[in-house]
Amino acid sequence: MTYGPALQALADPTRRAILERLRGGPSPVGALAAGLPVSRPAVSQHLRVLREAALVAERREGTRNIYSLDPRGLEQLRQYIDSFWDEVLERYKEAVEQDGPQKKEGGNHARSKRTGGPQKHHG
Amino acid sequence: MTYGPALQALADPTRRAILERLRGGPSPVGALAAGLPVSRPAVSQHLRVLREAALVAERREGTRNIYSLDPRGLEQLRQYIDSFWDEVLERYKEAVEQDGPQKKEGGNHARSKRTGGPQKHHG
DNA sequence: AAACTGGGTAAGTGGTAACTTACGGTAAGC
DNA sequence: GCTTACCGTAAGTTACCACTTACCCAGTTT
Numbered sequence: 001m002t003y004g005p006a007l008q009a010l011a012d013p014t015r016r017a018i019l020e021r022l023r024g025g026p027s028p029v030g031a032l033a034a035g036l037p038v039s040r041p042a043v044s045q046h047l048r049v050l051r052e053a054a055l056v057a058e059r060r061e062g063t064r065n066i067y068s069l070d071p072r073g074l075e076q077l078r079q080y081i082d083s084f085w086d087e088v089l090e091r092y093k094e095a096v097e098q099d100g101p102q103k104k105e106g107g108n109h110a111r112s113k114r115t116g117g118p119q120k121h122h123g
Numbered sequence: 124m125t126y127g128p129a130l131q132a133l134a135d136p137t138r139r140a141i142l143e144r145l146r147g148g149p150s151p152v153g154a155l156a157a158g159l160p161v162s163r164p165a166v167s168q169h170l171r172v173l174r175e176a177a178l179v180a181e182r183r184e185g186t187r188n189i190y191s192l193d194p195r196g197l198e199q200l201r202q203y204i205d206s207f208w209d210e211v212l213e214r215y216k217e218a219v220e221q222d223g224p225q226k227k228e229g230g231n232h233a234r235s236k237r238t239g240g241p242q243k244h245h246g
Numbered sequence: 247a248a249a250c251t252g253g254g255t256a257a258g259t260g261g262t263a264a265c266t267t268a269c270g271g272t273a274a275g276c
Numbered sequence: 277g278c279t280t281a282c283c284g285t286a287a288g289t290t291a292c293c294a295c296t297t298a299c300c301c302a303g304t305t306t
Contacts, residue, residue, distance in 0.1 A: 004136065011134035012294080013127065023210045029253060042295055044254055063252050063303045069211045074204060081201050087146045088192045135264080152283060165265055167284055186273045186282050 003080040005053035006073045014038055015046045019069065022056065026068035126203040128176040129196045137161060138169045142192065145179065149191035 009015055014036065021032055029047065033040040047067055050056040055073035059066045132138055137159065144155055152170065156163040170190055173179040178196035182189045 004139075007130065007139075008134045011131045014294080016127075016130075019207065023207070025214060030251090038294085039296065040253075041255080041297085045294080048254085065253065069207065069214060071211045074207055074211060078201075078204050078208070081197060081204060084142065084146070084192065084197055085201070088194045088197060091148060091192060137264080153281090161264085162266065163283075164267085164285080168264080171284085188283065 001076060001079060003076045005049075006055055006077050007080075009049050009053040009055055009073075010077075012046070012049075014042070015050055018043065018046055018050065019055065022067065022069050026059070026066045028061075028064040028066050030064070032067070124199060124202060126199045128172075129178055129200050130203075132172050132176040132178055132196075133200075135169070135172075137165070138173055141166065141169055141173065142178065145190065145192050149182070149189045151184075151187040151189055153187070155190070 010019075017036055018032055021027060021035055029040060029043055032047075033043040036043060047056060047058075050073075051058055051067075051070075053073050054070050054076070056067045057070040059068065133142075140159055141155055144150060144158055152163060152166055155170075156166040159166060170179060170181075173196075174181055174190075174193075176196050177193050177199070179190045180193040182191070
């Protein structure tokens with residue numbers, strides 16, 4: 001569970017832009033750089049970081065390197081986030097039990113909608 | 124969906140350590156700094172970043188500031204990760220359909236275990 | 247073989263982020 | 277009121293990161 005490199009990789013906007021462009025499918029380096037406001041070597045360096053974080057995978061095809069999204073890094077990130085989710089759920093329930101019934105805020109301090117309140121989403 | 128600040132906040136190991144310490148429940152600043160290898164002002168600055176990323180919440184209690192985990196930032200992060208998950212699933216299936224049946228690699232190129240292969244985990 | 251395409255690496259630079267010490271400001275205790 | 281905890285902010289320093297240009301290497305084409 002080495003989520004550190006993945007989190008550090010995702011901190012950079014340019015690297016996130018690279019991942020966004022990979023949503024449409026695998027792509028060689030040149031095509032990636034063509035759609036970004038930085039030079040091709042910069043993209044190469046970013047791809048290296050993303051690869052070491054297991055967020056992208058590399059595949060050689062003749063003279064070009066095709067990059068694609070790698071599930072492994074995303075999986076590690078998801079596990080990291082989810083591990084906090086359980087904690088935050090616990091603390092949130094505590095706060096609700098102590099704070100909700102006392103104040104008359106309608107009792108929906110723990111919102112039922114997905115956005116806005118914590119919610120178990122994985123088994 | 125402003126996942127940028129949250130991702131940038133989580134890139135720093137010290138900030139992640141602060142969040143780890145908040146797993147056990149809310150805590151004042153001094154207690155947090157006591158368990159970390161940096162000075163108290165440094166922790167204060169980190170808490171500011173975490174607060175602006177909606178990863179922690181602040182509550183004043185007399186002369187001390189109690190910090191706790193905030194669900195909102197985590198929710199945004201989860202949505203961001205999950206948005207990639209769907210894409211990576213699609214690409215992965217494509218790769219398996221094209222690569223798996225042709226090569227005789229045992230057919231388990233798409234692994235069934237949760238760690239190692241992409242998997243739908245949210246409705 | 248020579249030329250071309252595609253891409254990773256090296257070296258250098260500017261900006262920024264993380265940390266420190268010093269200070270100021272508010273609430274509690276004697 | 278004065279002192280003592282608790283904490284945020286200011287100013288300054290250092291280290292790292294993203295980017296650029298220049299260079300080099302592998303594979304393709306004619």
